[in-house]
Amino acid sequence: MIRSVITGCGGHLPGEPVTNDALAALHGLDTSDSWIVERTGIRQRHIAEPGVTASDLGTIAAREAMESAGIAAADVDLVIVATATPDSAFPATAVRIQQKLGVTRGFAFDLAAACAGFIYAMGVADSLIRTGQARCALVIGTEVYSRILDWTDRGTCVLFGDGAGAVVLRADEGRGNASDRGILSTHLHADGRHGDILQVEGGAGSTGGPGLLRMAGRDVFRHAVQKLAGVVDEALAANGLGHGDVTWLVPHQANIRIIEAVGKKLQLPPGHVVVTVDRHANTSAASIPLALNEAWRDGRIRQGDLVLMEAIGGGLTWGAALARI
């Protein structure tokens, strides 16, 4: 049975961190560090310089992931980029990254599932590897949300940051039980009835709008806690595993209160939840690979660990991925 094994990670955050106070001063926001920290856990974020694109950030993260996996451009036969802030409608950001990396074979495409994009991309890459259509995939989440924020809306602009994360997934022959390395399963969901509570107005199919993010924060919060609790149970039950079996929770980094609610449900000690939201803010599709990369590099996540990843985002879209490292 073919399994997709995570063999390397990479990440990139542009420029110097921008603290809450610095952001408020820069945009003349009526907010405070204490309000933002208490409600969200966010202390700072990174913001890309004008002209720096999602493919620029994603290429750096992908190079780092390739280096850590010990692979060359010639090994890669699939590039999937999860992003809500592509360089352009087409060519896909994945194709631009493919070109920047010097990958000349296989296939490459973007995937739009907002903050759940990385989980969706892992699910799709895993399926393509299991069915033999790819053997070595780059799965990248990359975002420049600073371009779609309304800097006069203090309720949203303080929440997001720019960045990119990437993993290398390689085909491996497992023996088909939960102790084998690799992605055990992915669980994807969407419910378009809630599309209005978190959306970017505008785009080619719309009647207009400035192309900026709008969010009903309380509604998103309520759905997040409920739906993430459901999907983590679904992922564990599908593999005959229980709460105590998870070594690390690597959640989407939107809000510390949402992260803690899921960690508590899993009865995980706080030290076993990877948290970057304080330093990265919400980098949407990039947040999980950035968090995974950090814990992988500093030695917290080790071979044999069971890692549960989960995310929810605009759509609504949500999902979970369970992987043995």
Ligand code: ACO
């Ligand atoms: N600074 C100061 N005051 C603010 C700020 C701010 N940055 N933003 C909003 N306020 C004010 C509001 O204007 C409001 O004032 P009012 O009572 O005078 O009208 C008051 O604070 C309360 O506003 P709420 O929106 O009700 O605040 P809430 O406690 O719900 O916190 C928050 C807002 C942090 C956005 C919360 O709803 C949340 O975290 N929701 C989850 C959404 C999320 O994480 N989204 C990320 C994208 S989706 C995803 O990745 C899952």
